[in-house]
Amino acid sequence: MSLSVALTKGRLEKKTVAMLERCDYGIEKLKDKGRALVFPDTKKDIRYFLVKSNDCLTYVEHGVADIGVVGKDTILEGSKDYYEMLDLEIGKCKFILASLPDIDLLNKVGHIKIGTKYPNVARDYFHSKGMDVEIIKIDGSVELSPILGLCDGIVDIMETGTTLKENGLVVLDTVCPISARIIVNKASFKLKRQEVMNFLDDLKGIVEENAQSNL
Numbered sequence: 129m130s131l132s133v134a135l136t137k138g139r140l141e142k143k144t145v146a147m148l149e150r151c152d153y154g155i156e157k158l159k160d161k162g163r164a165l166v167f168p169d170t171k172k173d174i175r176y177f178l179v180k181s182n183d184c185l186t187y188v189e190h191g192v193a194d195i196g197v198v199g200k201d202t203i204l205e206g207s208k209d210y211y212e213m214l215d216l217e218i219g220k221c222k223f224i225l226a227s228l229p230d231i232d233l234l235n236k237v238g239h240i241k242i243g244t245k246y247p248n249v250a251r252d253y254f255h256s257k258g259m260d261v262e263i264i265k266i267d268g269s270v271e272l273s274p275i276l277g278l279c280d281g282i283v284d285i286m287e288t289g290t291t292l293k294e295n296g297l298v299v300l301d302t303v304c305p306i307s308a309r310i311i312v313n314k315a316s317f318k319l320k321r322q323e324v325m326n327f328l329d330d331l332k333g334i335v336e337e338n339a340q341s342n343l
């Protein structure tokens with residue numbers, strides 16, 4: 129039975145395609161993609177499609193994709209009706225709490241305002257600390273919001289730390305680490321078990337090779 133695989137486009141895309149290539153999958157069309165959106169594997173009975181991260185969850189939940197490759201950030205913020213099967217250990221970054229340097233946010237008494245693209249992640253973090261928080265949803269350039277006085281701090285993704293540094297913000301705490309995960313549609317895991325397991329095993333082999341070479 130053929131497999132449909134939803135890949136998250138953007139930051140994760142190149143690293144994911146590189147892993148598939150090392151599995152000796154036929155990903156030429158993914159590497160030379162033009163404006164196409166669906167890419168048949170030239171060696172295996174697999175078709176790939178490139179989607180935005182939130183849509184990756186949607187396609188997998190609805191079974192249009194049997195498998196998805198998506199960041200843990202999207203998983204933590206989004207819906208959960210699928211199996212999370214493998215940490216690919218690529219696209220590593222983390223969720224952090226940051227603010228301007230003179231604000232002692234974690235010891236602030238009373239109500240605080242947090243700007244974020246990830247309201248569920250931010251709310252869970254502050255609730256776990258028993259803190260009273262107002263979440264302000266921001267769609268991009270979150271670092272601006274404390275600078276302009278919209279909020280006291282931000283919960284956001286940090287990769288290199290350059291954006292925070294260049295905007296004069298400091299990290300107050302790490303919320304949790306993030307990396308790319310393989311998710312699997314629940315019905316596909318039963319009905320296409322062998323194909324799904326073969327795909328997972330192939331990628332697991334590359335994850336292990338990467339871990340060995342980093343020792």
Ligand code: PRP
Pocket residue numbers: 267268269270271284285286287288289290291292
């Ligand atoms: C993400 C994130 C930070 C930045 C962190 O934003 O929200 O702004 O990357 O990366 P760094 O630690 O390497 O500087 P993205 O580039 O996705 O853009 P956006 O703010 O428009 O969402």
